Amino acid sequence: MTYELYYWPGIQGRGEFVRLVLEEAAADYIDVARQPRGEATLLAFLERQDLAYPPFAPPFLKDGNVIIGQTAAILLYLGDRHGLAPKDEATRLWVHQIQLTIADLVGEAHDTHHPLGADLYYEEQKPEALRRTKHFRKNRIHKYLDWFERILARNPGGDANLIGNTVSYADLSLFQVVEGLLYAFPKSTKTALAEFPRVAALRRTIAQRPRIRAYLDSDRRIKFNKQGIFRHYPELDC
Amino acid sequence: MTYELYYWPGIQGRGEFVRLVLEEAAADYIDVARQPRGEATLLAFLERQDLAYPPFAPPFLKDGNVIIGQTAAILLYLGDRHGLAPKDEATRLWVHQIQLTIADLVGEAHDTHHPLGADLYYEEQKPEALRRTKHFRKNRIHKYLDWFERILARNPGGDANLIGNTVSYADLSLFQVVEGLLYAFPKSTKTALAEFPRVAALRRTIAQRPRIRAYLDSDRRIKFNKQGIFRHYPELDC
Numbered sequence: 001m002t003y004e005l006y007y008w009p010g011i012q013g014r015g016e017f018v019r020l021v022l023e024e025a026a027a028d029y030i031d032v033a034r035q036p037r038g039e040a041t042l043l044a045f046l047e048r049q050d051l052a053y054p055p056f057a058p059p060f061l062k063d064g065n066v067i068i069g070q071t072a073a074i075l076l077y078l079g080d081r082h083g084l085a086p087k088d089e090a091t092r093l094w095v096h097q098i099q100l101t102i103a104d105l106v107g108e109a110h111d112t113h114h115p116l117g118a119d120l121y122y123e124e125q126k127p128e129a130l131r132r133t134k135h136f137r138k139n140r141i142h143k144y145l146d147w148f149e150r151i152l153a154r155n156p157g158g159d160a161n162l163i164g165n166t167v168s169y170a171d172l173s174l175f176q177v178v179e180g181l182l183y184a185f186p187k188s189t190k191t192a193l194a195e196f197p198r199v200a201a202l203r204r205t206i207a208q209r210p211r212i213r214a215y216l217d218s219d220r221r222i223k224f225n226k227q228g229i230f231r232h233y234p235e236l237d238c
Numbered sequence: 239m240t241y242e243l244y245y246w247p248g249i250q251g252r253g254e255f256v257r258l259v260l261e262e263a264a265a266d267y268i269d270v271a272r273q274p275r276g277e278a279t280l281l282a283f284l285e286r287q288d289l290a291y292p293p294f295a296p297p298f299l300k301d302g303n304v305i306i307g308q309t310a311a312i313l314l315y316l317g318d319r320h321g322l323a324p325k326d327e328a329t330r331l332w333v334h335q336i337q338l339t340i341a342d343l344v345g346e347a348h349d350t351h352h353p354l355g356a357d358l359y360y361e362e363q364k365p366e367a368l369r370r371t372k373h374f375r376k377n378r379i380h381k382y383l384d385w386f387e388r389i390l391a392r393n394p395g396g397d398a399n400l401i402g403n404t405v406s407y408a409d410l411s412l413f414q415v416v417e418g419l420l421y422a423f424p425k426s427t428k429t430a431l432a433e434f435p436r437v438a439a440l441r442r443t444i445a446q447r448p449r450i451r452a453y454l455d456s457d458r459r460i461k462f463n464k465q466g467i468f469r470h471y472p473e474l475d476c
Binding site (some may be wrong): 051052053054055056065066069070072073075076085090093094096097100101104107111115116117118119120128132135139144147150151154155156175226 | 256289290291292293294304306307308309311312328331332334335339342346349353354355356357358369370373374377382385388389392393394418471
């Protein structure tokens with residue numbers, strides 16, 4: 001069965017966490033909104049009246065009759081199917097817990113440039129963005145990376161992965177969130193990463209996995225840009 | 239086994255979603271931080287060096303050797319154990335998806351009074367809070383409640399519950415989030431609820447469930463207050 005991923009076509013955004021899993025799994029998938037007239041297809045899907053379980057917002061994944069929204073729930077589903085999550089209940093839930101914490105960080109990263117809400121442009125909330133980002137850069141990035149470093153250090157399977165000694169969807173997501181932070185806040189993130197060598201190493205090793213490398217080098221990988229969650233505004237990084 | 243819930247003792251906050259499930263399940267649990275010197279116990283737990291899987295932040299639940307952080311992950315775990323989630327994989331994931339969407343709404347409700355970040359007091363970000371809340375009241379509350387109403391209407395098990403024809407942890411959480419919105423933004427929320435009769439009805443029926451009623455009437459239920467996620471500042475509700 002070919003998966004159908006529904007996500008905004010012009011950005012990495014939350015959809016990217018799903019794309020990375022599908023790519024690592026070498027899964028057969030269509031990135032629906034990136035097909036011809038795909039965004040209209042996505043919007044029409046959101047308006048469907050016939051779905052008992054309609055997703056609230058993209059990203060969502062269609063696998064035959066199963067439709068799953070919410071990034072972390074999609075990864076929970078895919079992780080089980082493609083050997084990217086442990087089978088044991090407690091550790092499976094631990095990976096999910098890490099993913100939900102990454103999701104919190106992603107939400108905070110978004111709010112740096114949109115502290116007053118998504119209804120206003122960045123240019124309409126620039127002074128507020130400066131204030132919010134200062135705290136994010138000085139405290140929040142450090143707090144999250146510190147936790148990732150600690151759980152890597154404590155992983156009974158070794159510090160090359162977040163769980164066990166094989167890659168999980170949470171490793172792929174941690175790679176992605178660090179990439180995003182490096183794009184948006186290069187100075188602050190590089191400084192922070194110097195303190196967290198295991199996180200920095202994980203980012204490098206994930207980028208070198210053959211399927212991820214091929215994906216990153218392909219045109220399937222949308223470039224970071226100023227419409228996504230991670231945005232580089234130099235004034236927010238000094 | 240007695241569950242141990244670790245959450246800040248003075249607020250409902252995210253811990254309340256867990257408390258409601260434990261109460262509905264009539265589970266044996268200790269609200270650790272509300273015991274004598276409990277907050278120190280919680281803080282000491284967060285500093286433990288011996289945990290392979292340390293939680294990032296409260297709430298977290300300890301069930302023997304299993305420690306689970308992230309509200310939605312805790313409910314996923316408890317739901318399975320106490321008949322508060324379906325067993326079928328697709329619908330179990332659907333309930334989780336609803337929960338994650340409720341979590342997004344909770345995050346947005348928090349940010350109305352702290353748009354610039356949790357490091358500043360509300361009083362230090364009041365003009366910004368006014369701007370952010372306006373969008374939240376006028377658009378976001380409606381968007382979320384509209385989705386909840388739709389999925390209630392479409393539930394193949396009937397519109398009294400979010401899934402099937404019995405209560406799930408997502409029903410309890412929807413009750414809680416509506417209670418929170420009614421406390422924080424009584425005018426806007428009452429107006430909105432008039433459009434969403436199924437959501438309003440669900441809130442009433444959950445409040446009348448015997449164990450929930452007993453809990454709400456007990457001193458185990460912390461009152462809403464101005465330290466929690468849902469805060470009532472009259473200036474934000476007009």
